[in-house]
Amino acid sequence: MNSFGYKIVLLLTSLLYAAIAWSSPWIGTGQLPSVITDKDNLSVLAHLKTLSSDQFSGRKFASQGSIKSQAYLVSTLKALAIPAFNNQYRHGFKQPGIFQTRQGTNIIAHIQGTQQKDEYIVLSAHYDHLGTTRNKVYNGADDNASGTAALLLYAQLLKKKPLKHSVILLFTDGEEVNLLGAKAFITQQKKLLRRVKVNINLDMIAGSKQTKKLRFLSKDLSQILSTQKLEELTQLQNHFKIHSSAHLTAGFKRVKSVGSMVKRTNWLMASDHGVFSKAGIPFIYFGVGTHKNYHSELDDYAHINQAFYLATINVIFQQLNYIDNAIYESTFSSAAILGSQ
Numbered sequence: 146m147n148s149f150g151y152k153i154v155l156l157l158t159s160l161l162y163a164a165i166a167w168s169s170p171w172i173g174t175g176q177l178p179s180v181i182t183d184k185d186n187l188s189v190l191a192h193l194k195t196l197s198s199d200q201f202s203g204r205k206f207a208s209q210g211s212i213k214s215q216a217y218l219v220s221t222l223k224a225l226a227i228p229a230f231n232n233q234y235r236h237g238f239k240q241p242g243i244f245q246t247r248q249g250t251n252i253i254a255h256i257q258g259t260q261q262k263d264e265y266i267v268l269s270a271h272y273d274h275l276g277t278t279r280n281k282v283y284n285g286a287d288d289n290a291s292g293t294a295a296l297l298l299y300a301q302l303l304k305k306k307p308l309k310h311s312v313i314l315l316f317t318d319g320e321e322v323n324l325l326g327a328k329a330f331i332t333q334q335k336k337l338l339r340r341v342k343v344n345i346n347l348d349m350i351a352g353s354k355q356t357k358k359l360r361f362l363s364k365d366l367s368q369i370l371s372t373q374k375l376e377e378l379t380q381l382q383n384h385f386k387i388h389s390s391a392h393l394t395a396g397f398k399r400v401k402s403v404g405s406m407v408k409r410t411n412w413l414m415a416s417d418h419g420v421f422s423k424a425g426i427p428f429i430y431f432g433v434g435t436h437k438n439y440h441s442e443l444d445d446y447a448h449i450n451q452a453f454y455l456a457t458i459n460v461i462f463q464q465l466n467y468i469d470n471a472i473y474e475s476t477f478s479s480a481a482i483l484g485s486q
């Protein structure tokens with residue numbers, strides 16, 4: 146096709162999209178906050194670039210690179226005036242080994258809700274990655290500097306405009322070592338767990354240059370959302386499948402090929418959300434699934450898909466806002482039903 150034909154197709158496509166958008170219940174209703182500015186986009190990319198630079202040596206569990214990453218997260222949260230969780234940002238845990246006990250550290254912050262102060266949404270992203278082996282730095286830009294940087298931006302946005310529920314910003318350590326940080330959080334915060342409504346976990350949301358879809362997996366949302374709100378959430382997700390360049394898509398591919406091997410992935414336990422789910426907490430997990438740069442030294446800032454990443458950040462933030470409100474309204478309507486009986 147020549148470039149003129151291409152332009153005609155583009156024009157027709159945008160007209161079609163505009164027509165669909167016009168008929169969509171999510172456009173123009175004011176329900177979706179569009180508060181992520183160009184300045185925010187620059188700041189989230191800067192966080193991602195810094196965290197995935199060689200100075201952090203791949204952010205390996207219990208390494209100097211990890212300590213540097215922790216310092217970066219804490220100083221950023223402090224600069225944004227985001228309160229620490231239970232008066233401290235660093236929540237340490239021990240990992241006993243055959244030769245030595247290693248020290249892990251989750252970084253946790255907290256933003257009080259406007260209505261349900263004692264009920265929580267836990268936003269999680271692991272900041273650790275694979276480290277440096279034989280002079281190769283595994284920078285983990287997608288895995289998971291992408292989720293970590295997104296959480297820093299969300300912290301900033303939620304500080305300005307808090308949700309109805311309180312939000313715990315959980316930057317986990319040791320995800321790459323069998324989900325250690327998430328397990329430590331669950332063990333250390335046993336009393337709090339029954340007040341955690343949902344875990345929203347971000348792991349690999351920037352992809353590679355070829356990545357086209359942001360995928361999600363959720364479980365047990367019917368515990369917190371009414372049937373109507375669940376349906377609305379599905380509509381919203383369908384909307385983002387068409388109207389966002391994140392092309393939000395339900396479910397992950399069950400098989401991946403690693404070299405000549407074909408592996409099945411248990412996506413339920415593929416990241417920190419699995420630990421929350423085992424503790425009975427509903428979750429939504431966002432990620433792109435595996436791709437050619439996954440766990441390779443090519444997963445660096447130069448190889449992520451920036452435009453796609455900015456779209457995923459927006460799509461996830463809008464769902465977070467929707468879910469916060471929907472949990473509140475579901476609770477309120479079921480309380481009203483109970484009260485009238």
Ligand SMILES: [Zn+2]
Binds near residue numbers: 271288289320349
């Ligand atoms: Zn990961």
